[in-house]
Amino acid sequence: MSEYQNFINSLKHYQGDPKCPVLQSLEILQGKWTSRIIFYLLKNNHMRFGKLKKSIPTITNTMLTSTLRELEQKGIVSRIQYNEIPPHVEYSLTETGNALLPVFFELGKWGKQYAL
Amino acid sequence: MSEYQNFINSLKHYQGDPKCPVLQSLEILQGKWTSRIIFYLLKNNHMRFGKLKKSIPTITNTMLTSTLRELEQKGIVSRIQYNEIPPHVEYSLTETGNALLPVFFELGKWGKQYAL
Numbered sequence: 001m002s003e004y005q006n007f008i009n010s011l012k013h014y015q016g017d018p019k020c021p022v023l024q025s026l027e028i029l030q031g032k033w034t035s036r037i038i039f040y041l042l043k044n045n046h047m048r049f050g051k052l053k054k055s056i057p058t059i060t061n062t063m064l065t066s067t068l069r070e071l072e073q074k075g076i077v078s079r080i081q082y083n084e085i086p087p088h089v090e091y092s093l094t095e096t097g098n099a100l101l102p103v104f105f106e107l108g109k110w111g112k113q114y115a116l
Numbered sequence: 117m118s119e120y121q122n123f124i125n126s127l128k129h130y131q132g133d134p135k136c137p138v139l140q141s142l143e144i145l146q147g148k149w150t151s152r153i154i155f156y157l158l159k160n161n162h163m164r165f166g167k168l169k170k171s172i173p174t175i176t177n178t179m180l181t182s183t184l185r186e187l188e189q190k191g192i193v194s195r196i197q198y199n200e201i202p203p204h205v206e207y208s209l210t211e212t213g214n215a216l217l218p219v220f221f222e223l224g225k226w227g228k229q230y231a232l
């Protein structure tokens with residue numbers, strides 16, 4: 001635990017400063033659907049809108065569209081348009097988005113051990 | 117990345133099943149203030165209500181009270197009442213709450229590298 005504890009100590013001087021790296025990440029990932037969408041894209045690499053919608057049945061089309069657009073603007077998701085017939089669009093994670101894998105790994109470890 | 121990738125692959129069969137450990141963790145941690153409060157308690161070990169409120173100036177008393185109560189019910193935060201004069205209450209993380217440290221460690225690493 002000591003590497004972790006040193007890390008937390010190194011953040012103490014930030015207090016509530018929005019420049020704190022943890023607060024910055026939380027700010028980027030906040031929103032009811034953001035983390036879920038990233039998680040599905042981590043698991044599936046490429047997904048169409050319809051498949052994402054099916055994975056998260058309670059999300060509305062509007063919310064899915066706006067969350068994907070936000071994630072695109074933040075450089076976490078990329079939207080690739082395929083000009084085939086019929087044309088279609090696929091969503092995937094950018095390098096920045098894929099770099100969130102260790103966060104989800106730790107969330108999963110914690111969930112396995114503690115969530116009941 | 118292979119340990120991480122194996123982990124993600126091991127979760128594929130869950131699809132959108134709420135028993136997925138990552139989805140369970142996300143469900144527990146969702147809410148505008150939940151992760152922030154946990155993060156402050158990780159950094160400070162023990163905090164009074166007033167100090168938490170001061171750390172998160174935009175939170176209302178009602179929201180802080182209800183989020184702390186929820187975290188208590190979920191076994192993540194413990195509330196200790198000191199019957200001194202004047203009496204006071206301190207909040208800290210339980211073992212389950214402290215076990216979230218690696219999640220915040222990874223969030224901080226990601227924030228340092230990618231959040232701008």
